[in-house]
Amino acid sequence: MSTALAVRSSTESKNITVILQKNDLFEELVALTxxxxxxxxxxxxxxxxxxxxxxxxxxxxxxxxxxxxxxxMSETDEAYTVRAEVPGFDAKNLTVRAGQNSICIHGKKEQKKDKETEYTEVSSQEFCRCIDLPLAIDPNKVSAHLDNGVLKLDLQKVAPAKKLEAKAA
Structure with a gap:
């Protein structure tokens, strides 16, 4: 299941794909390795x-x-906020995977080579950063915003179950 989230950008509005299940993350990490x-x-x-x-x-x-x-990463009682520096990456190059206790940010750009280029060095065109969270979040309530090379993720925590006290009659 995947959901595209609207991205607020200073120049244009695009989408960052947010994937709610991490089934294909393992295959991507194997390919990267x-x-x-x-x-x-x-x-x-x-x-x-x-x-x-x-x-x-x-x-x-x-x-x-x-x-x-x-x-x-910062935390309030209701949410986590994660800011990641991703200069040179557009929203179309970014994927965020949200699990209940983790978030993974993956970015990949295709490197185009000119036919006239005789020599080029390998440059970093990909990253994968996974963060384990101390408390559970609601993967359905993740918002992503990209502005001037900084990706901001707002992750809503799962509301703790209310404790009911038994009262004697």
Whole structure:
């Protein structure tokens, strides 16, 4: 089940896809891990297949393929607010997955190469940031706003069940 949320933007209004179930998140993370693995293996081969730098190769591949996304989270009694810096990403490049106790922000841009370009370095065109939340939220009440490269998510907490006290007659 997916719902597109309206995005308030300083320039134009677009949609960020908010997915309420995380069934396909696992497949996306497996594919992302596979791309990192392939790039790390390329570093290994370029070194002449010498062993001993596996972790260094992995981190180098990860830093080339994934962009770091700083986040800031604040909380009130009713909601969480998450701000993520996603400069260069449009609303159409962003997907937010809302679960009951977590939120995942995924951004991916297609990198276009000119036919005349002879050499280019790999640049970060993708990120995935998952945040575990201390208390449950209502995935149906997530709002997303993108303004000047800052994604703001408002996450409504699930209302705690009211305690009923038994009164003696």
């Amino acid at each position: 596979d791309r990192i693995r392939q790039r790390a293996f390329g570093f290994f081969q370029n070194r002449g297949a010498s062993r001993g730098n596996d972790l260094e190769d992995w981190f180098k591949a990860e830093s080339e393929l994934l962009q770091q996304v700083p986040v800031e």
